[in-house]
Amino acid sequence: MPAWWSKRSSKSREGSNQENSHGKNDKKICSITENKRKSSLDEAALRKNSPRGSKEFAGSGGSSGFSGFDSDSGEKRGLPLPEPCVSDLGAGGGIGGAAGGVGFGPGSGSVSSVSSSGSSGVEDHDNNQGSGSLFGGYRLSVDHRGHGGRSRSPVPGSRSPVPGSRTTSRPTSPLHPLLGVMSLDSSTGRLEDGKSQWHPLPLPPGSPTSPPSVPGTRTTGSTDNSTLSKWKKGKLLGRGTFGHVYLGFNSRSGQMCAIKEVKVISDDSTSKECLKQLKQEIDLLSQLSHSNIVRYYGSELSEETLSVYLEYVSGGSIHKLLQEYGAFTEPVIQNYTRQILSGLAYLHGRNTVHRDIKGANILVDPNGEIKLVDFGMAKHIMTCSSMLSFKGSPYWMAPEVVMNTNGYSLAVDIWSLGCTILEMATSKPPWSQYEGVAAIFKIGNSKDMPDIPDYISNDAKSFIKLCLQRDPLARPTASQLLDHPFIRDQSTTRVANINITRDAFPRTFDGSRTPPALELHSNRTNANSCDGDFAMKPVVNNIRALKNPRDDGRMITSMPVSPCSSPLRQHGSAHRSSYLSPPHPAFAMMGQSSYNLTDFSLYPTRQGPYTHDLFLDTPLLKFQTPGTSPRTRPI
Numbered sequence: 001m002p003a004w005w006s007k008r009s010s011k012s013r014e015g016s017n018q019e020n021s022h023g024k025n026d027k028k029i030c031s032i033t034e035n036k037r038k039s040s041l042d043e044a045a046l047r048k049n050s051p052r053g054s055k056e057f058a059g060s061g062g063s064s065g066f067s068g069f070d071s072d073s074g075e076k077r078g079l080p081l082p083e084p085c086v087s088d089l090g091a092g093g094g095i096g097g098a099a100g101g102v103g104f105g106p107g108s109g110s111v112s113s114v115s116s117s118g119s120s121g122v123e124d125h126d127n128n129q130g131s132g133s134l135f136g137g138y139r140l141s142v143d144h145r146g147h148g149g150r151s152r153s154p155v156p157g158s159r160s161p162v163p164g165s166r167t168t169s170r171p172t173s174p175l176h177p178l179l180g181v182m183s184l185d186s187s188t189g190r191l192e193d194g195k196s197q198w199h200p201l202p203l204p205p206g207s208p209t210s211p212p213s214v215p216g217t218r219t220t221g222s223t224d225n226s227t228l229s230k231w232k233k234g235k236l237l238g239r240g241t242f243g244h245v246y247l248g249f250n251s252r253s254g255q256m257c258a259i260k261e262v263k264v265i266s267d268d269s270t271s272k273e274c275l276k277q278l279k280q281e282i283d284l285l286s287q288l289s290h291s292n293i294v295r296y297y298g299s300e301l302s303e304e305t306l307s308v309y310l311e312y313v314s315g316g317s318i319h320k321l322l323q324e325y326g327a328f329t330e331p332v333i334q335n336y337t338r339q340i341l342s343g344l345a346y347l348h349g350r351n352t353v354h355r356d357i358k359g360a361n362i363l364v365d366p367n368g369e370i371k372l373v374d375f376g377m378a379k380h381i382m383t384c385s386s387m388l389s390f391k392g393s394p395y396w397m398a399p400e401v402v403m404n405t406n407g408y409s410l411a412v413d414i415w416s417l418g419c420t421i422l423e424m425a426t427s428k429p430p431w432s433q434y435e436g437v438a439a440i441f442k443i444g445n446s447k448d449m450p451d452i453p454d455y456i457s458n459d460a461k462s463f464i465k466l467c468l469q470r471d472p473l474a475r476p477t478a479s480q481l482l483d484h485p486f487i488r489d490q491s492t493t494r495v496a497n498i499n500i501t502r503d504a505f506p507r508t509f510d511g512s513r514t515p516p517a518l519e520l521h522s523n524r525t526n527a528n529s530c531d532g533d534f535a536m537k538p539v540v541n542n543i544r545a546l547k548n549p550r551d552d553g554r555m556i557t558s559m560p561v562s563p564c565s566s567p568l569r570q571h572g573s574a575h576r577s578s579y580l581s582p583p584h585p586a587f588a589m590m591g592q593s594s595y596n597l598t599d600f601s602l603y604p605t606r607q608g609p610y611t612h613d614l615f616l617d618t619p620l621l622k623f624q625t626p627g628t629s630p631r632t633r634p635i
């Protein structure tokens with residue numbers, strides 16, 4: 001068994017709502033070779049932490065690097081922004097490793113360990129021990145005398161003068177010692193590669209007004225510092241391992257964002273680790289653009305904090321929704337799974353593995369749109385070789401990750417997706433009946449499958465079983481899974497649903513008028529996923545009701561619209577009378593499919609002839625037997 005346990009911490013998540021151990025609080029268990037001496041203590045601590053009763057596995061740091069953090073402190077002082085490297089993901093390191101001190105964020109909820117082997121062929125930033133550069137991929141705006149200020153000529157989006165700006169009057173601060181060291185000590189070769197770009201803080205798309213390309217650039221002639229950033233920090237949205245997340249409000253546009261902050265403290269190893277993780281997240285997110293991945297707006301470095309500005313997703317995490325509303329109905333699970341898969345297919349298409357897929361890292365917007373977040377664990381995989389580092393959250397962790405022997409690949413996200421589907425169906429992750437260590441043994445060293453509830457459909461069971469195949473090579477890719485009936489048949493349902501709607505609302509389809517509500521539904525890709533409670537109701541009754549003369553267009557358009565996919569709709573009986581969400585007979589068929597695992601074996605997998613997966617040639621992984629030393633050699 002790899003030695004990667006670390007101590008419990010006390011962080012809480014999602015605002016004041018402490019998540020239980022199945023969510024964000026499950027524990028980034030940190031492990032590196034240097035920490036072996038802590039393992040016995042940590043293991044003892046872990047045993048105390050049952051999946052239900054305990055909040056934390058982890059955080060070797062003990063005390064939080066954020067203790068005493070004042071959400072209102074850390075005013076941005078117009079320090080130059082760090083400059084992440086924008087070379088493509090395969091361009092090499094870029095994130096200086098903080099001496100391999102991986103995942104020591106207090107209260108960390110995931111496992112994090114790094115193999116001592118350096119032969120992974122992975123852009124594993126954690127392994128950049130030699131660089132000694134926390135921001136190895138950053139060009140910090142410092143000249144060689146250590147003063148703030150850009151070290152090169154103006155670039156788009158830089159703080160260099162723009163029309164109307166008066167950057168010369170902007171206060172400059174001495175470079176933060178921590179960052180100064182990082183900026184000047186990169187061994188990544190990316191500091192001078194000329195590919196780097198600034199990270200301005202644009203408004204979200206659709207902003208009625210455009211801010212200066214970089215906060216702090218004065219465009220109005222004002223001389224006070226209040227214009228430095230138009231994003232004002234609001235309430236605490238949640239706490240993660242590596243920082244706090246606040247609501248941000250743009251006082252110019254009225255728009256909102258999420259601000260993820262890590263406090264910058266020199267000579268604090270926890271702070272360094274947090275910054276490193278956040279830097280990694282910035283590097284990845286800044287290169288991603290997908291509707292199911294949280295959008296990155298920009299980042300900003302002040303003397304006290306590094307802030308990352310992200311799309312605000314107001315619905316909370318799947319984990320939080322499960323806590324508040326209970327298990328999801330199957331149509332909701334289908335819908336969410338399709339979107340998660342879509343995000344994963346995009347991510348994997350860029351050879352990037354998320355490594356921490358779980359309900360707590362999947363946010364839902366009010367329209368039921370899924371956003372993958374928390375890319376602090378994500379890694380880009382440069383070659384066909386797989387990773388050797390050890391990260392994730394135990395209950396969602398793939399066997400090959402738990403055993404940490406021969407590395408792992410994109411398929412770890414597919415395993416975690418299977419666990420997340422079980423989480424959505426039961427409100428708990430698989431193996432949750434076991435305490436931490438026992439769960440890890442179950443995952444890594446048994447042949448057992450997690451319990452799959454009887455009440456889900458055969459399609460759902462088939463899908464989950466495919467994801468939870470112990471052989472990572474046997475797991476289908478995200479793209480392949482998008483074609484599984486559990487996902488694919490949603491579109492059939494949606495078309496049929498629209499047809500029924502057309503019958504029910506003929507006037508809406510004859511060009512005379514278009515109820516906004518229907519337009520909204522029909523334009524959404526997730527409009528097919530309606531309340532499971534509807535599924536059991538005779539559709540015809542609702543249609544008859546709709547054809548009642550009283551139910552005219554005025555009534556329709558004045559009715560409140562609830563997103564079809566919202567899990568909030570699954571329990572409310574009041575929704576059943578809503579004509580705007582007519583049920584579909586296909587839902588009555590949920591759970592009746594005779595599709596099985598064998599059928600899907602017709603689809604190509606990583607081992608199949610049609611796959612173009614990078615890991616086609618990845619050798620089968622062997623599990624490490626507890627007590628034996630980890631095997632890191634490729635088979």
Ligand SMILES: Nc1ncnc2c1ncn2[C@@H]1O[C@H](COP(=O)(O)OP(=O)(O)OP(=O)(O)O)[C@@H](O)[C@H]1O
Binds near residue numbers: 015109258294373
């Ligand atoms: N874009 C966002 N919009 C709204 N809330 C968010 C957003 N990003 C994060 N949050 C909230 O903040 C919490 C912590 O965020 P996040 O998981 O990204 O932090 P972290 O330090 O990376 O966590 P982890 O310990 O999983 O690494 C989330 O659980 C969520 O409640």
